[in-house]
Amino acid sequence: MTTHSPILRVAIDTPLRKLFDYLPPPQASRDTGWVPGARVRVPFGRRRLVGILVEVADASTLPPEKLRPAIEMLDAEPAMPVDVVALAKWAADYYQHAIGEVIAAALPGPIRDGAALIERAERWELTDEGHAAIRAAQQPKSASDESRDMPRPRLGPRQRTLLELLQAGSAAPGILERIGDRWRDILRGALAKGWVQESAPTPANPTWTGEIAGPGPALTPAQAEAVEQVVAAPNAFHTWLLHGVTGSGKTEVYLRIVERVLASQRQALVLVPEITLTPQLVGRFEKRFKAPLAVFHSGLTEVQRATAWRRARSGDAAIVIGTRSAVFAPLARPGVFIVDEEHDSSYKQQDGFRYSARDLAIVRAQRAGVPVVLGSATPSLESIENARQGRFTRLSLPERAGSARHPRLMLVDLRRENVESGLAGTAVFAIERHLDAGGQVLVYLNRRGYAPTLFCPGCGWMAPCRNCDARMTVHLKSRRLECHHCGAHDRLPLGCPKCGHEVKPLGQGTERVEDVLRDRFPHAPLLRFDRDVVRHRGELESMLGRVTAGEARLLVGTQMLTKGHDFPDVTLVVIVHADQGLFSADFRASERLAQTIVQVSGRAGRASRPGEVLIQTEFPEHPLLRSLLDRGYDGFAEAALDERKAASWPPFSRLALLRADAPKLETALQFLLDARTAGEPVADGVELLGPVPATMARRAGRFNAQLLAQSASRVHLQRFLSSWIGGLEGTRRDSRVHWSVDVDPNDLY
Numbered sequence: 001m002t003t004h005s006p007i008l009r010v011a012i013d014t015p016l017r018k019l020f021d022y023l024p025p026p027q028a029s030r031d032t033g034w035v036p037g038a039r040v041r042v043p044f045g046r047r048r049l050v051g052i053l054v055e056v057a058d059a060s061t062l063p064p065e066k067l068r069p070a071i072e073m074l075d076a077e078p079a080m081p082v083d084v085v086a087l088a089k090w091a092a093d094y095y096q097h098a099i100g101e102v103i104a105a106a107l108p109g110p111i112r113d114g115a116a117l118i119e120r121a122e123r124w125e126l127t128d129e130g131h132a133a134i135r136a137a138q139q140p141k142s143a144s145d146e147s148r149d150m151p152r153p154r155l156g157p158r159q160r161t162l163l164e165l166l167q168a169g170s171a172a173p174g175i176l177e178r179i180g181d182r183w184r185d186i187l188r189g190a191l192a193k194g195w196v197q198e199s200a201p202t203p204a205n206p207t208w209t210g211e212i213a214g215p216g217p218a219l220t221p222a223q224a225e226a227v228e229q230v231v232a233a234p235n236a237f238h239t240w241l242l243h244g245v246t247g248s249g250k251t252e253v254y255l256r257i258v259e260r261v262l263a264s265q266r267q268a269l270v271l272v273p274e275i276t277l278t279p280q281l282v283g284r285f286e287k288r289f290k291a292p293l294a295v296f297h298s299g300l301t302e303v304q305r306a307t308a309w310r311r312a313r314s315g316d317a318a319i320v321i322g323t324r325s326a327v328f329a330p331l332a333r334p335g336v337f338i339v340d341e342e343h344d345s346s347y348k349q350q351d352g353f354r355y356s357a358r359d360l361a362i363v364r365a366q367r368a369g370v371p372v373v374l375g376s377a378t379p380s381l382e383s384i385e386n387a388r389q390g391r392f393t394r395l396s397l398p399e400r401a402g403s404a405r406h407p408r409l410m411l412v413d414l415r416r417e418n419v420e421s422g423l424a425g426t427a428v429f430a431i432e433r434h435l436d437a438g439g440q441v442l443v444y445l446n447r448r449g450y451a452p453t454l455f456c457p458g459c460g461w462m463a464p465c466r467n468c469d470a471r472m473t474v475h476l477k478s479r480r481l482e483c484h485h486c487g488a489h490d491r492l493p494l495g496c497p498k499c500g501h502e503v504k505p506l507g508q509g510t511e512r513v514e515d516v517l518r519d520r521f522p523h524a525p526l527l528r529f530d531r532d533v534v535r536h537r538g539e540l541e542s543m544l545g546r547v548t549a550g551e552a553r554l555l556v557g558t559q560m561l562t563k564g565h566d567f568p569d570v571t572l573v574v575i576v577h578a579d580q581g582l583f584s585a586d587f588r589a590s591e592r593l594a595q596t597i598v599q600v601s602g603r604a605g606r607a608s609r610p611g612e613v614l615i616q617t618e619f620p621e622h623p624l625l626r627s628l629l630d631r632g633y634d635g636f637a638e639a640a641l642d643e644r645k646a647a648s649w650p651p652f653s654r655l656a657l658l659r660a661d662a663p664k665l666e667t668a669l670q671f672l673l674d675a676r677t678a679g680e681p682v683a684d685g686v687e688l689l690g691p692v693p694a695t696m697a698r699r700a701g702r703f704n705a706q707l708l709a710q711s712a713s714r715v716h717l718q719r720f721l722s723s724w725i726g727g728l729e730g731t732r733r734d735s736r737v738h739w740s741v742d743v744d745p746n747d748l749y
Contacts, residue, residue, distance in 0.1 A: 007060045008070055010040055010051040011088075013104040013112070017097070017729060020044070020051070021060040023069040037078025037085045039114065041071040050114045052080055052103050054089065079117050080107065081313065081330045087364050088328070094718065096656075096725045096741045097353050105353050106328035108309050109302035119310050123199040124187065125170040126163065130195035134163040158186045163195060170199040173307070181301075212259060213290045216252055226253050226395040230371055231260040234335065237366045241342075241387050242375040244397030245406070246602020247566075250375045251281070253397070254338050255288050257373065262291055262318050266335025266370075270321045271357055273344035275299050276534075277563055279541050281340070282321055289319065296322030296329055324349060324357040327364065337365045341563060342374035342383060343595055348746045356744060377602060377633070378595035381644065382651040384637050407573070407604040407611030409629055411620040421516040422508035427574045427614050428520060435524050435553055439571030439609065442555045443513060444562065444600045446580065448484075448530040450476035450512045451505030454492070458501030463493075467701045474505045475532065476512070486700040513576060514556045521554060529557030562600040573604040573613045582622055585695060586748055587649045590624050594636045597628060648710075650744075654717045657748065658707040660739040665693060665703035671737045672707040678727055679709075683720040686711040695749040702738075708748070 009019040022042050024034065038053045048071060060067060078085070080103065088106055092099040104112055111117070126134070133153040137160060155163070161179050165171055176183045190196045219227065230240050244250040258268040272281055275297045282295055294308040294317035308329075311317040315332030322329065324347055339347070339358050347357040358374065365372035374383055374392070387394040400406065417424035422445070431441050453471035454463040463472040465483040472481035472490065479492045496503050505512070514528045527543055534540045540560070546552055547567060555561060555570070581593030597615065604611030617625060627636045645652045658675060662668040672691030682688055687710050694704035709724075711717035725741055733739075 006034065007057040007067075008034065008040060008053055009055040009057055010042055010070070011054050011100045011103045012042070012044055012049055012051040013100045014044075015098050015101060017092070017099065017726070019054055019099060021057075021062055021067060023067050025070045025072050034073070035076075035078055037080040037082050038073060038075040039079045039111075040073050041114065043068055043071060050074065050112060051100070052085065052107075054085060054099070074114055075117060077117075079111065081332075083334075083364070083367060084328055084330055086367065087360065090363060091353075091355055091360060093722070095353065095355050095743045096721055097355075101353055102355075105325065108305035110306040111309060115306060117310065118314070119307060123170040123172050124166060124176065124196050125199045126166045127194055127197050129193075130163055130166065130190070133193075133195050134160070134167060137163075158183075159190060162186050162190055166196060177304070212288055214287055216255060216288060217249075219252065219256065220249065220397070220399065222397045222399065223249055223253050223256075226397065227256045227260075229393070229395060230257050230336075230373060234261065234264060234266075234371070235369060236371070237369050238371050239362055239365070239386070239392045240371060240373045241379055241383050241392045241394045242373055242397070243379050243394055244375065244377060245400060246377045246599065247400040248377075248397035249400075250340070250377075250397065251284055254340070254373070254375065255284065257336060257338070258285070258319060259289070261335035262289065264335065266333045267312070267315065267317070267331045268319050268336050268338065269326065269329060269331060269334065269361075270319065270338045271326055271340065271347070271361060272321065272323060273341045273346035274563060275323055276540050276560060277340070278321060278323065280544070280565070285319055285321065291318035293317060293319045293321060294329070296320065296326035298323065298325075327357040327360045334364075334368045334370055336370055337361045337368075337372040339372070339374045341376055343376045343378050343380040344563070345592070345746050348744075350746070351740075354740070354742045354745075359744070378598045379637075381591055381637060381641055385641060385651040405610055407601055407613045409601060409613045409615065411625060411629065412614050412616045413620045414616055414618045421512055422576050422616075423513065423516060423574070424614075424616055427576075427616060430572055430612065430614055431517075431521065431554075431574065434572040434612070435521060437571070438569075440547070440550075440553055440555065440567060440569040441572045441574070442557070442561060442567065442570050442600070442603050443517065443574045443576060444557065445508060445510050445513055445576040446558045446596070447507075447509045447577070448511070448532050448558055449473040449482065449509035450515075451509055452507040453505075454481060454503050455506040456496035456499065456501050456503045458496060459499040461496050461498045461503075462506070463490075463503075467698070469696050469698045473509065476505070485696070508576065510556050510558060517554055517556065524553040525551060526554040526556065527552040529555065529560045531558075531560075534560065559596065561603065562596060565603065567603050569609075570603050571609050571611055573601055573611070575600060575613070575615045578615045578617045578625070579619060582619060582624060587644070587647070588746065588748075591640060594624060594628055594633060594640075598633050648712070653710050653712050654714045655743075655745055655748075656709045656717060656721055657742040657745040658709070658739065659694075659704065659742060660691075660706070660737055661699075661702040661704045662734070662737045663702060665697055665705065667734055667737060668703050668705040669693070671733060671739065672705055674731075674733075675724075675728055675739075676707055678731065679720070679724045682709075683716055683723075685713050685716040686720045706748075 008022045010022055012020055034056050036053055039050050040053050041050050088102045092102045137153055137155045158179050179186055242250055261268050272278055278297050294311045296308055312320045313330035320329050339361050342358050349355050362372050386392040412424050412426050414424055434441050451474040454474050463481050465472050465488055467486045467488050468483055470485050472483055475482055480489050481492055482489045510528055510530045518526055581589040601613040604613050627639055660668040660671045669691050676688050689708040691705050691707040694706055697703050
């Protein structure tokens, strides 16, 4: 041990699971900012990188000649708040991941690269010439104007939008972004013409109140009880499981809780599972509160993310709304954490740093000493068991808000029906009946494209992916075959490449169902919602607006339509293929299927008109479907938990999956065999299962295999993983093998 005082221990964005020791910069002192969370520029090999100071130590294990001085301290205060640094350290340990990559995932690119922590308050306003230009452009051109040949400014559509946005007063970039991604080009043109100028800077004022912009609806007794319980102890950690049926007003409960939090000058962090839900929720909060918001999601540019990050860190943003990565958003004064649709698998990162944002939100709330609310109509089995064991407190919203009633569910036995392109006769008649009555109809099928595969009835050939153990999906409109796993694509062949026989699509996708419905109901406007149609920012919002305005009567879509959307005129939901997941090898498949059925069914009958749900299946006697119909989601969850307990699956055990991929399956399996040997003898209460090939062994040209570690004790499993994974990193291996560890995996495939 070599002693030095002090030693800066820095997290750097590398896959190495360690901190790096540096001496302080020359002529530096503690007064210049040796505080955990501050950014420091350091030499790293031949590069100069920016890292985060995690610890200041009195000693280093490196000899003195190996220690290099840092180049400079970039901050005199923590760039990353100490609580977020601590959360990142905890996450790195728990998920067995490199601390530098964890911290990098928590920071926007400009902040990682050394940009200023405090952004200059940029605002723009109209000049006198600008006011004159927009007034002239808005006036109708009269004959007298023409006779005097008065000069009138020639404004393009986006120039006019810019000037109109600034008519009411100065505006920040967040407002001007409404013009489009190239708003700065439009701004530069207006500057050149003398129409706009930068406003004089105003001091930041990170204060706000819980004043509401508009009143909400009257609360039901169950909603009021839920709000009062959560806000009764605002300065104490507690996990609340808000289990409300679809349409019961969970969002209104969130709004009332946030109202009370803002009144105490504290911030609220609200997580949503997917980017598609962000604009809708942001709209609800903007209509309710006069407080500023910051938004985080993957659709933002790095500059936009950095702006939102700064506003959250300074406390200027009262409410922070975002997807998974927003769990690391810096908060000056945290007051509550809310996780909407807590059951959703999108909260688990599936590559790189594999973390659960829901679980980290609970950890963060515990460390901050504030309540966390997990909301869902279909809570995860883990959360239900936590409530049964008293670790969470369950709040129930058993009834729909207002006059809405629960929809009527019915199974449609496909074995006894005439089926046309996936739609049973009963479903077609029901669609016609609801359209005639003025309702909207939602047809759900979680399979995009025209058909799952292309089939040759002559020789039995099915279009395979050249890179994966999977079939190519038919996309008829684009005349392509696509692999939805690796992205490979080919032109749609005219005949079988093996025997020349005519080929035909086999099965149904949303594109095919759309064609059938257009032919059958030509006068009913139809919109299709899937990733083939909704590709760019704003498209989903626009389409949902058309639905709300009544411009569409038939909606066809995938899971994009199931999460959180309110369609008051939808009176019928048809679930085309409910059997996906009934016989899957994944132990979570039945839970996901039940959640999907309940969530998509909940889109029906959310206003005063009664709703109806038809579930098409070839297995109407299946216990999962029967329990959902007879006993609801609670009945299903009770039976599913009994099965999980008997099989020792989560939440009654803890799992970690060691995955490996290589150009050959034998190479991946051999690595995992060696890893198993290195892990034995295992710690008490830990069992290693495998290795085995993945369910889809070949994916994107590489072969995948996995080794499962299982224990009834989280503590025992973590202790084993820390030793095992650390040892694997230090051993030599075939360079062709890529491996990763997934703690609490969502999928076993």
